[in-house]
Amino acid sequence: MKQATIYHNPRCSKSRQTLQILQDNGININEVRYLESPPSIDELDALCQAMNIAPQELIRTGESLFKELELSLNDDRSRKEWLVILTDNPKLIERPIVKVGHQVVIGRPPENVLTIL
Template structure:
């Protein structure tokens, strides 16, 4: 089953969702701002993406700049920040079994469908 971590207010996320709809595949939508992933889920997503925690952070977000930028944070600190402030998580994230991509650009999603 394919899962998309989606923010309806984000243009790239909407484009990623549209791409999945057009591919005519079965998928599940997780509106991660409402259904906040646990720290364990974030760790699992990072493993599937093969990325470090900081690579999943939207570092231009006001929350990041005001609360975390320039601080000496461990990977676990960053994961906890994403859990506490899910707006910091890059989007959309699409997972298909043990593979995952960040849909920026949305065309990257095609590589795991």
């Protein structure tokens, strides 16, 4: 049986839909509620690398916290600085993130997860 790790917020409808797709496909699920247990800098960096994206591509720019912190995606920050911002402020992390083996996708739309099953 395949094993998946889902980093999600159970209050988010897209997270719940993605979780349901995994369950419907008989996947063994490791559920990480990332607002309660944020990924470490190294974990988040590995997820970004697996998706071949920069950390700032995971940022939920529509969150009020993004504006409160006076952030801009054009800020001249290092990869590490963006990772620290995300791990210190997990509410800014796009969700859900699903990892199956070495493959990782963002479940937006939830059907994206089917590409790695």
